[in-house]
Amino acid sequence: MTLLRRPARVALCTLATFAVAWPIAVSSAGSAESSDGQEAARLVRGTRDAAAAVDFTGVATVTWTSPTGKQSARVQVSDVGGAISASAVDGNTVVDEGRRTYLRDHLGWTGLVVEPMARNLPEPDHRWVLSTGATRTVAGRPAAVVLARRPGGDPAQRLAVDDATGLLLAREVLGPDGRVERSVRFSSIDVGESDPHAVSPPVDVHSKSAEKLTSVPDGYRAPGAPAGFALVTRSRHSDGVLLFYSDGVFTASVFEQQGDLDWDALPSGGTDTQLADTRTRTYHEASGDVAVWERNGLVYTCVTDAPSDVFADMVGALASDERSTPEAVVDFVLGPFGWG
């Protein structure tokens, strides 16, 4: 046996230590990252239920970007026993009591159509890389920050989740350039307080229920996974078929109607653009971006709360009618079976 000289032994020991420690370090880092992602996902899931468990009243500011510039609106938001009401100054009022939602505009109350429940909602980290950030203060309350990042690392959404209750205090949707494209943020909120002036659901307004579909009717299309979204419900309305998509963080609704699009009858304020070589009328509203187009005898109206680049991908995937053979096969095979 040949004895190693001292420098060689030191180098060998260092190498051995490094070889042992590196996987542990990498594993620990990965584990920490994974643990952080799980915590972020838990916080996002918690916001879905927190509002039903906590009474509150507050004022939120809604911002969005339109072709004419930055827009904003102040909204009074109240939650009494799980019934949430939101009233915009000089705007409409919406009241949601679980499955039923009512909208009051200048013509009075309307009961929105009750849609089927989704049972296969994707997890928040289904598509997005989630992480937590430094705690911040929103409306005077400490809140955990949750980031949803694009594959390249740029954030697409930033949430502020109330430490004490799990309520969502702020949501910012970020464009690919890092700018806030749309946001909802409480400027004041009283948790545990029931607003005596909260708007109650109307008692004399009826809501119709959409017919849940288990397969796609002839003449309609229902892509199962366009641009990273998953189809979670589909329903029949009197004048078309409504598809609801989720990617775990953002949602999109696609309403399909058979016929030729009457461009002149569309609301004013839209912008004509080309998406996937298809003429499209787009709108930028507080609720999200909207696109209307027609293709192969179907008129599509798509609305999503996702950032502009995700919106463009979604519309492009639907408008270009590009489905891979496996996607088509999956849609065909799974079509007759239950969705949500």
Added chain:
Amino acid sequence: MTDTSRFDGTLDPDMLSAYLDDELTDPERAVVETQLQSSAEWREELAEVRAARDALRGLPERDAPAGFWDAVHARVADDDATDDDLVVPVTGSIAGSITGSITGARSHPRRRWAWVAASAAAVAAVVAVVVVPHRHEVSPNVAAVVAQHGAQGSDNGDPVSMLAPVSPLAGFRR
């Protein structure tokens, strides 16, 4: 144009239809909207009128089968000529042959077949309109889709951030 004096508190679907078609004057529109705001019954009637109107507009338009109207015109011209022949005396050998021909056309078996053919063509046209799928113009209710998205999103995500942006839904005006 609609007469405002008809606003006596009773439901008038014609008035609501004119309202939907934007055929009312500003004062008439204001009166109707006041009624709608104060009466759930009026709002339900408005919803029904809107649904009926949309359904009617959704009915497909279809041209008659090729040659149908030519055949009808030819038949009408044929009958006109026959009728003219009945009141206008025609003389001469050529006129006599025409008269004879037309007279022959008025014989009962041929007339009956003509009516059968015309009826069959009419039935075929109706069947074509009803049965054959047609395309028609669509004007999506964009604001309704957006509101519906907010409501459904609140069931499947954070309700506050999905519902609060629905209330400033003021950008859409037809």
